[in-house]
Amino acid sequence: MGLELKLFIGTFTTLLAVTNPLEALPVYLKLLDGQDQQAHRRVALRSCLYAAVMMLFFLVFGRLVLKIFGVPLSMVRIVGGIILMRIGFSLFLPSSDGTGSDEGGVNSKQGGDIAFVPLAMPLMFGPGGLATVIGMSTMVKLSESGAVSLLAIFAAIVATMFVTYLFLVYAKKILSRIGPLGIDAATRIVGFFVSTMGMGLIFHGLVEAIGQYGILAK
Numbered sequence: 307m308g309l310e311l312k313l314f315i316g317t318f319t320t321l322l323a324v325t326n327p328l329e330a331l332p333v334y335l336k337l338l339d340g341q342d343q344q345a346h347r348r349v350a351l352r353s354c355l356y357a358a359v360m361m362l363f364f365l366v367f368g369r370l371v372l373k374i375f376g377v378p379l380s381m382v383r384i385v386g387g388i389i390l391m392r393i394g395f396s397l398f399l400p401s402s403d404g405t406g407s408d409e410g411g412v413n414s415k416q417g418g419d420i421a422f423v424p425l426a427m428p429l430m431f432g433p434g435g436l437a438t439v440i441g442m443s444t445m446v447k448l449s450e451s452g453a454v455s456l457l458a459i460f461a462a463i464v465a466t467m468f469v470t471y472l473f474l475v476y477a478k479k480i481l482s483r484i485g486p487l488g489i490d491a492a493t494r495i496v497g498f499f500v501s502t503m504g505m506g507l508i509f510h511g512l513v514e515a516i517g518q519y520g521i522l523a524k
Contacts, residue, residue, distance in 0.1 A: 309445075310458040316503070317442045317462035321361075323500045324393060324434035325466060327473035328480075328489050333429065335477050337420050349421045350474035354467040356426035361439050361463045365456070368440040379444040380518055383511030386437030390504025393434045397497025430470060434500070439463070441507050 338346055364371070372382060439459070446455040473480065484492070 310454050313442060313445060313455055314458040314462045317438065317459050318465050320390070320438045320442075320500070320503045321435060321462065321466040322469060323496045323503070324390065324432075324438055325357075325430050325470055326397065326493060326496055327470045328492050328496075329397075330425070330429045330470075331473065331477045331481055331489070334425065334474055335481070337425070346477070347475055349425070350471050352419075352421035353425035353430060353474070354471045356422050357430035357435070357470075358463055358467040360427065360431045361435060362460065364436060364439045365443050365459055365463070368443050372440070378515075378518070380511045380515035382437075383441050383444055383507045383514065386441035387504040387507030387509075387511060389433050389437045390507060391501050392504075394497045394499070394501030394504055397500060398494050399497075430467075437507075445510075 334350075338349060369379075372379065442459050442462075443456075446452045446459075481489075
């Protein structure tokens, strides 16, 4: 069960870091400004469910999509790692214009179901989340029991969305306690660990690609 535990911890911590519910709190409160607590809970639940469904879809069918487009798993790890590193650096060294939380054109006047866009996507499930889910799913083949490994990743996704839901439900209390400086400090710490996780995916992808294409000398 050693690998399954590593998959759970690695997927949970990486997804939580990439999702970064602390950074989503100001956007969430802005979108629901003037609405009651029941509306806040309803939108928080729906957005987390949407994000979880998309993550589970790519967990189950991610490899099929890769086969259709002829993309090797080693390349997915490398590209996914690069994406995670880029996101990590952007969190650790945020832009001076302060538009990090509003990435992707998020604003309070956006129409449609805000639980899906922009909360579930791209705030909760963006390129980093996609890279994490598919990247971790490529590790399943290293396990003696693939089903148990998939269950570990599934449990990590559910745990991540549950924690995110709690952050959103208690957004006002959290912001009032830690303040903008606390969010900034936590975001920078999270960014550092996201970058290191991305580097790990790049390393594993390079090792696999070198072995796969016979670059290593015999």
